[in-house]
Amino acid sequence: MAVGGGAPVTVQSMTTTKTADVDGTLSQIYALAAAGADLVRCTCNEEAAAEGLARIIPRSPVPIIADIHFHVEMALAALEAGVQGLRLNPGNLRKPHEIKLVAAEAKDRGVPIRIGVNAGSLHPDLYKKYGGATPEALVESARNELAYFAEVGFEDVKISVKASSVPLMIESYRLASETFDHPLHLGVTEAGPPPAGLLKGTAGIATLLAEGIGDTIRYSLTADPVEEARAGRQLLESLGLRERKGLDLIACPSCGRSEIDVIAVAQAAQDALGDRNLPIQVAVMGCVVNGPGEAREADLGIAAGRKRGHLFIKGKIVRVVPEDEMVEALVAEAERLVAEGVEARLAAADAGAEAEAEADRRELLDSKGADANASETKVELIRKRFGDEGDPAG
Numbered sequence: 049m050a051v052g053g054g055a056p057v058t059v060q061s062m063t064t065t066k067t068a069d070v071d072g073t074l075s076q077i078y079a080l081a082a083a084g085a086d087l088v089r090c091t092c093n094e095e096a097a098a099e100g101l102a103r104i105i106p107r108s109p110v111p112i113i114a115d116i117h118f119h120v121e122m123a124l125a126a127l128e129a130g131v132q133g134l135r136l137n138p139g140n141l142r143k144p145h146e147i148k149l150v151a152a153e154a155k156d157r158g159v160p161i162r163i164g165v166n167a168g169s170l171h172p173d174l175y176k177k178y179g180g181a182t183p184e185a186l187v188e189s190a191r192n193e194l195a196y197f198a199e200v201g202f203e204d205v206k207i208s209v210k211a212s213s214v215p216l217m218i219e220s221y222r223l224a225s226e227t228f229d230h231p232l233h234l235g236v237t238e239a240g241p242p243p244a245g246l247l248k249g250t251a252g253i254a255t256l257l258a259e260g261i262g263d264t265i266r267y268s269l270t271a272d273p274v275e276e277a278r279a280g281r282q283l284l285e286s287l288g289l290r291e292r293k294g295l296d297l298i299a300c301p302s303c304g305r306s307e308i309d310v311i312a313v314a315q316a317a318q319d320a321l322g323d324r325n326l327p328i329q330v331a332v333m334g335c336v337v338n339g340p341g342e343a344r345e346a347d348l349g350i351a352a353g354r355k356r357g358h359l360f361i362k363g364k365i366v367r368v369v370p371e372d373e374m375v376e377a378l379v380a381e382a383e384r385l386v387a388e389g390v391e392a393r394l395a396a397a398d399a400g401a402e403a404e405a406e407a408d409r410r411e412l413l414d415s416k417g418a419d420a421n422a423s424e425t426k427v428e429l430i431r432k433r434f435g436d437e438g439d440p441a442g
């Protein structure tokens with residue numbers, strides 16, 4: 049799995065199981081891979097964990113990175129187990145001869161190392177020198193580690209300079225990208241539980257990715273790590289940095305025209321479609337008057353009106369179904385669409401669907417008027433007010 053050098057940005061996550069629990073860890077790794085993780089990190093904090101890695105790696109669907117803190121033997125044991133990457137924390141694996149020993153061993157085995165600097169566990173000397181965990185301090189920590197690696201001719205390195213403060217994280221990575229040519233692993237550390245953790249992670253990671261900074265990403269959430277992998281994948285897909293692999297559900301915010309509870313129907317559609325990994329954009333729209341037009345770029349969508357659902361493909365109505373069958377019809381059509389393609393499904397449209405849908409639209413426009421939100425009526429009232437009372441400032 050290439051990281052950096054123009055390769056697509058990758059998604060990482062980390063297992064929460066004991067690495068010694070081989071089956072439990074593997075089942076989490078499979079769940080993470082299914083949710084979008086390209087690489088998975090496991091802690092290697094004891095001999096049993098290293099032994100677990102030796103059994104996990106041959107059965108894992110994705111490359112495994114060992115997370116190392118404090119103990120040089122754990123890094124060497126992880127290499128022995130056959131890991132595809134190491135993460136070293138320079139804040140707590142500090143002895144130069146040990147760092148060089150690991151780098152030399154990694155070099156011999158062709159295994160990359162991430163220098164994982166973390167504001168919360170910055171080397172005490174740097175903390176003192178800079179009066180805190182500043183961007184300069186984090187970058188200097190990575191630079192010092194690189195210098196040890198250079199002494200043994202090891203260069204296969206990724207760098208991260210994480211912080212739980214989003215502004216500090218952003219500034220640190222900007223400085224790191226100016227300072228180093230190495231691939232950068234992005235993350236806001238200890239971001240906390242969703243939704244705040246997701247927002248913090250996105251604020252930091254997306255800002256940097258939009259600036260062209262970053263080669264691999266990890267959301268650090270206090271949640272099932274599957275959520276981290278899913279969020280990482282969705283972020284990359286939404287930024288157009290990775291091809292769509294899973295569903296993109298869009299829904300209108302709903303308004304006075306809405307004929308259904310859009311939140312409930314969108315949730316039901318998400319629940320029904322979410323795990324099917326269909327690489328399409330599906331729209332749930334509150335009304336048939338504007339819905340199919342507003343969502344005409346979606347591969348598939350459904351709009352509600354007069355107790356019926358108008359199913360549309362690329363904005364073209366293909367079927368009209370009873371309202372209580374909307375989600376069911378959407379799921380069935382999504383699967384057929386992925387299996388057969390747009391042209392085939394448009395050709396299979398119900399003959400009278402367009403006319404039936406148009407009749408619903410007309411009826412709604414006639415009964416509710418073209419101004420269901422009463423915007424034009426309000427504008428008229430405001431105009432009348434100014435007309436009646438003259439210039440209020442005068």
Ligand code: SF4
Pocket residue numbers: 300301302303304305306307333334335336337338339342
């Ligand atoms: S006009 Fe229709 S589709 Fe647009 S937000 Fe309102 S209910 Fe949704």
